[in-house]
Ligand SMILES: Nc1ncnc2c1ncn2[C@@H]1O[C@H](COP(=O)(O)OP(=O)(O)OP(=O)(O)O)[C@@H](O)[C@H]1O
């Protein structure tokens with residue numbers, strides 16, 4: 074089973090309906106519906122100010138919604154906050170470790186607060202320090218840690234109690250690639266052990282690595298959602314990549330596609346570095362037509378492949394679409410730019 078396969082017949086670990094939260098005039102959440110299926114990772118994508126942290130805070134019972142309902146592991150955020158808090162783990166956007174305590178003492182203390190025995194708290198702290206490459210720094214006050222080290226410690230802290238439902242609010246923002254990979258591996262292993270994860274992120278690659286389903290929010294509203302591959306397909310189109318047997322044929326092949334006048338095919342581009350001709354297509358008929366035409370003209374082909382758009386492309390297509398449908402376009406435009414920068 075690949076990570077994008079979604080197990081059937083599972084209930085929802087998180088159920089959110091019509092969630093609204095205002096801050097004065099700001100509608101941080103403006104009627105959000107979403108589900109996270111048990112044992113899966115839901116990626117919540119959105120630009121700055123979209124409402125991601127507000128959603129996580131409501132689901133952690135740190136703030137109360139103005140209206141709507143949210144249940145986590147069957148517990149209602151408003152009426153069963155104490156039970157709910159026992160089954161969740163939270164890694165906030167801003168690390169929340171005690172700076173005066175060492176890394177190991179931070180983890181040990183949290184383990185004890187969670188009712189682990191001394192021995193078990195110690196064992197779990199050692200295990201997580203090892204996992205996040207903090208063993209060497211374990212005895213130093215965490216106030217002296219670098220930003221990345223603090224974030225790793227914060228993640229370790231949220232995992233001590235092996236929570237059934239874990240919220241990760243932009244867990245790898247500011248981490249170097251190696252550390253990001255470690256965090257991803259840890260999240261994947263938790264999910265293999267049965268945990269459910271709600272992950273907010275601005276990194277498309279992160280959502281692609283970890284999430285089976287995505288919800289895209291903007292200005293407190295869900296603007297798109299579905300399986301990663303479905304969302305990609307929704308944006309319409311794939312790229313047909315054709316590799317000629319002879320690289321020097323690249324320009325002639327691009328010319329042939331452009332001149333053939335095939336239905337719905339606007340043209341082709343050449344990727345000299347990869348030795349590929351790229352043709353945007355929207356149907357299998359077009360794929361067949363392009364390949365048929367090239368074969369009929371005697372081009373020898375060494376390989377063909379189709380490529381779905383990246384999540385970056387999907388996100389920009391969705392938020393871009395929204396821009397054209399709303400009056401106050403500049404804000405979303407600026408957000409899209411910020412997002413592009415963040416993703417770069
Ligand atoms: N405590 C608060 N008081 C007033 N406004 C707030 C508060 N918290 C959030 N907001 C506003 O609510 C909106 C949503 O904020 P939120 O922090 O949920 O966004 P976000 O998606 O997490 O953004 P980012 O990617 O920057 O973390 C923003 O307009 C923000 O300014």
Ligand SMILES: [Mg+2]
Nearest residue numbers: 125126127166
């Ligand atoms: Mg946030």
